Amino acid sequence: MEDKHFDYMNVIPLVDVMxxxxxxxxxxxxxxxxxxxxxxxxxxxxxxxxxxxxxTIIVDNRGLFYFDSAPVTLQGLREKIDKLKRETPVLVKAxxxxxxxxxxxxxxxxxxxxxxxxxxxxxxxxx
Numbered sequence: 404m405e406d407k408h409f410d411y412m413n414v415i416p417l418v419d420v421m422x423x424x425x426x427x428x429x430x431x432x433x434x435x436x437x438x439x440x441x442x443x444x445x446x447x448x449x450x451x452x453x454x455x456x457x458x459t460i461i462v463d464n465r466g467l468f469y470f471d472s473a474p475v476t477l478q479g480l481r482e483k484i485d486k487l488k489r490e491t492p493v494l495v496k497a498x499x500x501x502x503x504x505x506x507x508x509x510x511x512x513x514x515x516x517x518x519x520x521x522x523x524x525x526x527x528x529x530x
Contacts, residue, residue: 460493460496
């Protein structure tokens with residue numbers, strides 16, 4: 404009897420490569436979704452509603468300001484928010500260990516510019 408030869412492609416290495424690529428994509432998408440600026444948010448007892456299409460101002464634990472993830476000075480922040488429509492919701496993410504004055508400076512800047520939709524992002528307390 405004559406043996407039949409099967410011509411086939413071994414797909415196991417292909418699956419291995421695809422799993423590695425999937426892992427890389429998932430890891431990088433997590434960093435993009437959560438942001439690359441480390442901020443430890445203060446805790447609250449209730450969940451907050453998510454706001455869509457907002458301008459984001461971040462104050463990190465060193466008191467540095469970021470507007471939509473780009474570093475700015477307080478004067479640069481003033482210039483950035485002057486270009487926004489006053490109806491635009493603004494989300495302020497301030498590190499829980501930042502000096503209160505830095506956060507107050509941002510909130511005062513937004514208030515004096517006429518923004519009414521200003522939120523302070525927090526995290527829910529672990530009970």
